[in-house]
Amino acid sequence: MPSSPCAPEEVRRVACVGAGVIGGGWVAHFLARGYDVTAWDPAPDAEEKLRRLVAAAWPALEQIGLADGASPDRLTVTATLAEAVADAQFVQESAPEKLELKRSLLAQLDAAAPPGVVIASSTSGYPMTDMQTEAAGPDRLVVGHPFNPPYLIPLVEVVGGKRTDAAAVEWASRFYEVAGKSVITMERELPGFIANRLQEALWREALHMVANGEATVKEIDDSITEGPGLRWAFMGPCLTFALAGGDGGMGHMLDHFGPSLKSPWTRLEAPELDDTLRAAMVDGCDEAAGSRTIAQLVAERDQGVIDVLRATGRLPRQRTEGTDGIAHTPSTMGDEK
Ligand SMILES: NC(=O)C1=CN([C@@H]2O[C@H](COP(=O)(O)OP(=O)(O)OC[C@H]3O[C@@H](n4cnc5c(N)ncnc54)[C@H](O)[C@@H]3O)[C@@H](O)[C@H]2O)C=CC1
Numbered sequence: 116m117p118s119s120p121c122a123p124e125e126v127r128r129v130a131c132v133g134a135g136v137i138g139g140g141w142v143a144h145f146l147a148r149g150y151d152v153t154a155w156d157p158a159p160d161a162e163e164k165l166r167r168l169v170a171a172a173w174p175a176l177e178q179i180g181l182a183d184g185a186s187p188d189r190l191t192v193t194a195t196l197a198e199a200v201a202d203a204q205f206v207q208e209s210a211p212e213k214l215e216l217k218r219s220l221l222a223q224l225d226a227a228a229p230p231g232v233v234i235a236s237s238t239s240g241y242p243m244t245d246m247q248t249e250a251a252g253p254d255r256l257v258v259g260h261p262f263n264p265p266y267l268i269p270l271v272e273v274v275g276g277k278r279t280d281a282a283a284v285e286w287a288s289r290f291y292e293v294a295g296k297s298v299i300t301m302e303r304e305l306p307g308f309i310a311n312r313l314q315e316a317l318w319r320e321a322l323h324m325v326a327n328g329e330a331t332v333k334e335i336d337d338s339i340t341e342g343p344g345l346r347w348a349f350m351g352p353c354l355t356f357a358l359a360g361g362d363g364g365m366g367h368m369l370d371h372f373g374p375s376l377k378s379p380w381t382r383l384e385a386p387e388l389d390d391t392l393r394a395a396m397v398d399g400c401d402e403a404a405g406s407r408t409i410a411q412l413v414a415e416r417d418q419g420v421i422d423v424l425r426a427t428g429r430l431p432r433q434r435t436e437g438t439d440g441i442a443h444t445p446s447t448m449g450d451e452k
């Protein structure tokens with residue numbers, strides 16, 4: 116890989132390709148952190164939807180603190196992919212999760228982006244080794260897996276493929292840190308990375324319970340938000356379970372509860388996602404949402420995440436208000452830039 120044209124700290128221009136839920140969330144994040152952002156998406160209504168997403172996210176971003184000079188006006192939506200990446204110092208790809216599409220798009224991005232610029236894919240689970248097969252310059256392609264919404268959830272999982280240069284992985288990890296993210300850099304590829312592998316295990320069990328009429332969507336959601344979810348916001352499942360062993364910690368916990376690993380609690384083969392299960396999940400979520408629209412749920416989620424980040428000390432608790440009424444307390448997410 117030709118060495119990157121600039122250090123992660125010097126990046127000013129970011130391109131986001133694919134501007135749906137996640138690409139749009141990335142755009143909002145990079146704008147809030149003070150970057151100039153170019154975006155491209157082939158959908159005819161993409162620009163309107165993207166600007167709407169950024170506008171909806173902006174109050175949350177003001178609340179956690181914008182970087183100096185940050186503005187939605189620094190977004191340019193381009194007519195072509197080539198224009199979007201022509202001047203970019205970093206590229207984030209967030210196109211649909213289809214392997215053939217990712218392969219061909221990453222090859223196009225590699226052909227169009229300036230030499231040495233790192234290109235990251237938001238993929239939820241494809242190993243980069245499987246996606247970099249058609250690119251002439253696979254060495255600069257990395258996975259940068261975010262969490263929804265990328266403008267509020269800190270984590271990004273970074274990992275390269277077999278043909279990725281280790282320097283590109285290192286550069287991307289540092290860049291995300293400078294851009295305010297919390298980074299896990301993985302030494303080797305793992306389908307689903309770390310967090311989605313864990314989430315999918317829980318998700319399969321949830322689908323089995325609904326499919327078998329063993330629990331409702333509401334019971335499943337309440338069981339997490341009223342239970343383990345409260346602990347997981349600040350203490351992971353391993354340390355949390357160590358406390359289940361009392362003074363004996365994880366050792367006693369394993370001796371005491373280890374045998375239950377073999378009891379038939381889990382059914383980790385995926386259930387058949389047939390029409391009945393699909394309808395049960397959709398109806399259950401509609402019931403749980405009640406009269407709240409998706410836009411209202413997004414605002415509720417954003418406020419919830421901010422409150423949790425504040426309560427757990429990852430954002431300042433106090434806000435100061437400027438004469439414009441906007442919170443100016445700097446975010447701890449992105450102070451480094
Ligand atoms: N939705 C989620 O919660 C998360 C999704 N991801 C990953 O982010 C990526 C995008 O997913 P979403 O934003 O959910 O999908 P989405 O369907 O909301 O957005 C995808 C966008 O890509 C555009 N697109 C279609 N063909 C394209 C092409 N050839 N080049 C560029 N853009 C194209 C579509 O017009 C659409 O706007 C996927 O790889 C997904 O696995 C990662 C983390 C979370």
Ligand SMILES: C[N+](C)(C)CC(=O)CC(=O)[O-]
Binds near residue numbers: 239261262263311314
């Ligand atoms: C549903 N999903 C697998 C696309 C979710 C993710 O990849 C991460 C997230 O936001 O939880």
